[in-house]
Each structure stands twice: as C-alpha cells, then as structure tokens.
Amino acid sequence: MGSNLEKNQSDKEPKIELDRVIHEPARLLIVTHLYVLDSADFLFLLSQTGLTKGNLSSHLSKLETAGYVEIHKEFIEKIPHTMLTLTNAGREALMQYRSYMQEMLNKLPS
Amino acid sequence: MGSNLEKNQSDKEPKIELDRVIHEPARLLIVTHLYVLDSADFLFLLSQTGLTKGNLSSHLSKLETAGYVEIHKEFIEKIPHTMLTLTNAGREALMQYRSYMQEMLNKLPS
DNA sequence: GTAAACTAGTTTGTAACGCAAACCGATAAG
C-alpha cells in the first residue's frame, strides 16, 4: 500500500536542459541581435531578421512574457515607436543557452 | 499590369538557415548519440535520452523520413529488436547544423 | 491448459506553437 501508483515510465525526466524560449530560431535571431545592440526598435529588427510583422510581434510578446525583453512604446512625432531591450535575465538566459549548446556541439568528434 | 500581385511583406525570406529536423532538442539528443556510437538499439537510446517510448519512436520515424537514420528490425531470440544507424545524410546534416550554430554563438561577444 | 504480467515498441488524442493573412487605429495624400 502506501501508494499504489501505477507509475508509468514518465518519471524519467528527459536529459534536455534547453531553454525553448531561446531555442526557437526566430527568437534566437531576435535575442542575438538585441544582445549586441543592447536595444533596437521594431522596424530595425523587422529588416534585420526578415520575419513578418505578425511573427516578430508575437515572438517579442513571448520574450516579454518570459521576462527576457522589455517593450517600450512611445510616440515620436505622432508616430508610434516600439523600442526593445534585452533584460538581464535575457542576457543570462542567452549565455546559458550558449554554454549548453557549445559544450554539446564541441564535444562531438569532428 | 503584367502582374498586379498585391505583394505582401512575405517575400522577405527570414534569415534562418536551420534544419528543424535536427534542431528539435529530443532529436538533437538522439542524433548526437548516434553520431558517436555509429549505431545503437532502441532500448539503449531510451535510457540514454530519458525520452518516453512513444516519443522516441515518433522522433525516430521522423528522422527516418528525413533520411537521417536507418531503422533495422530483427528478432533476437524471439524478441523484437530495433537497431538505429545514422546515415551519411544524417552525419552531414548534423555537421552542417553544428557549423551554423557554432558560428552564430561564437561570434557573440562574451 | 489459461490467465496475468512483462517486453518492445506504435498509434492516438490533445494542447501548444509558429506562421502569415487579415485586421486596426492613426496619419497623410489626393
């Protein structure tokens, strides 16, 4: 007794320690751009990444929700303007992602 | 005239050159294991990756469809046995993926 | 015998995701 859990195999936790928020290609692109620039506006990212507007918008929202970017909206001469900044959490997440990937890839025999 | 295509912005091709078959974490795990081992059986991969059986099975099918692994089934002492091998295409895909990722990540300032 | 339990996987159902089209509120031009 105690527990008659019919334990499935699902308590094997998969050996992946990868931040999916960062891992997604479109977001990796965004985040690496922001990492070197420190901040950029929507239209700049749009042209640099080649994403569509809808796509860029939703990925930015997801990064914001994750706490990785801050979105600042203001009006410049009556025209809306959106500035994106990588947060510290975002920088750290990217660096951790990088370490993980580099280690995994570097140790493959060439 | 000629064409009055109301061209959207969608002819901007996104600047991502990443093989999604390889990029998926679970499959990256599988493929890197096969890369060093050259071949392995289903149960070995199961324990090494920590994936569930269903998951492992479907990822392997996807890798097979992509032409990256070969799946050989045989009976050993009346018990089914599945051997997985990385194809040349699989090796090359992984190496190309690695180059792309390493370049992208290495050029980030530390 | 036949039933229960185990082995080695495959198939199914579902929630989440990524994508581009469609939409929206505001300004500018004709």
Place this chain on the structure above:
DNA sequence: CTTATCGGTTTGCGTTACAAACTAGTTTAC
C-alpha cells in the same frame, strides 16, 4: 470625403511534441 500608408496586433489554421493508451507477442504463475 476617399484612398493609401504606417506601425504594429490579433486571428485562423496547419504542424508539432508529448505522454497515455494500445498492440503484438513472450514468459511466468497457477
């Protein structure tokens, strides 16, 4: 007024990853 443009956001939809449920066969228990 109407039309187009700008700077984005929301919607709709096909695809995916995931674990639960299932399958086919084998060994063990009775």
